[in-house]
Amino acid sequence: MINPWSSSQYFDYEKLIKEFGIQRPDNYFDYFMFRRHLIFGQRGLDYLEYSIKNRIKFNAMTGLMPSGQMHLGNKLSIDQIIYFQSLGADVYIAVADLESYATRGVGFKKAREIAINEYIANYISMGLKPCKIYFQSENYDTQSLSFVLSNETNMNELKAIYGLTDSSSILHVNSPIIQAADVLHTQLKHLGGPRATIVPVGVDQDPHIRLMRDIAKRLRVYNVKVENSKISVYIKGNEDPKDKIDRAMEILAENGYESNANYEYRALYIKNSSVEDRIKIDMILVLEESAINDFAFIEPSATFQKLETGLKGGKMSSSIPDSLISLNDSGEEATRKIKHAVTGGKQTIEEQKKYGGNPDICPVFELYKYHSTDDKYVTRVYDECKGGVRMCGACKSEAAENISGMLKILAEKKDESLKKLDNYLIKRSS
Structure with a gap:
């Protein structure tokens, strides 16, 4: 089990790839962190690649904990953010002042000072272009969305992912939901709607990534799947699926796809499709779905970077x-x-x-x-x-x-x- 709150973990990266289904990032981007395999894994990077190749807008998202100094170890995520911004990403950065207050007793005023002087000033000096940096305590979108997302998981799932117990604090229950809201709120309608969203993280944050991807999938109405090397689309929910199936067939036909409907099975089967069409079809349908579903999100993508070793060996940590x-x-x-x-x-x-x-x-x-x-x-x-x-x-x-x-x-x-x-x-x- 990966613990995102541990400060002293060592990772067998090959084992993590096998056990947790992390994919390799081969041949995606010509960037030094990819070339040197410092980024050893990824989830959903194909959505990002598709967006860039087809000139579709996409987001890059990261966060900072305003309780200590910015150091070379956590510089690496910003290096990636700046790179993805150079490829056209709209950048969002969350200042986790709510979490720093709850876990480390850092007041909001102090958190703001730390965030600006220790982190944001360095981000700008490193080359970050204008973007959207917000404080959790001031962001209604994140706070309200976290309530919606909390209905899409339960304690059994959180126990399985994080090893929580009955004595775990409510903070450890809420924290993953708030982080999911930080990432997913960037796809709300008034911010541009569904988009591929890249989140560069250390592998210790993979539990958060898995949870937010699962939640995003649960909130979708159109479920795009590969079956027998073809694409099928299933309609979730209890309402009569006919209107949604017919609309999906219509918009897919406009994009050159021929479909057969099966209303009883709440499905349509795309005849002239292949495995390679999955992302394109999903991107078409999620945009259509956003007209009827306020929470139609594309599962966020992630890159996983190897943790830089501390100068004394072990993990680079503010406590040492x-x-x-x-x-x-x-x-x-x-x-x-x-x-x-x-x-x-x-x-x-x-x-x-x-x-x-x-x-x-x-x-x-x-x-x-x-x-x-x-x-x-x-x-x-x-x-x-x-x-x-x-x-x-x-x-x-x-x-x-x-x-x-x-x-x-x-x-x-x-x-x-x-x-x-x-x-x-x-x-x-x-």
């Missing part, structure tokens, strides 16, 4: 300050932390030269692998370490210079970024 580099650290502080990091090197220089190091288990090498976009450079660092050419001290110094340079640029841009907040923060909804 020297395990991470904050984006607000000075260059001197970052250098100190890197110089004291554990490595994959040998015990002596002689052994390092003779046998080479092991960059595959080295947190210092990950600073190159996760935070440099130059593939040739990263490959050279890797090969020099494996070949015994690169020594750990020099490698740390080079990594420190790279990271310090990045932090310096962010610091220099911060004041100017803060002046642009009005282009990002959305007003309280009611």
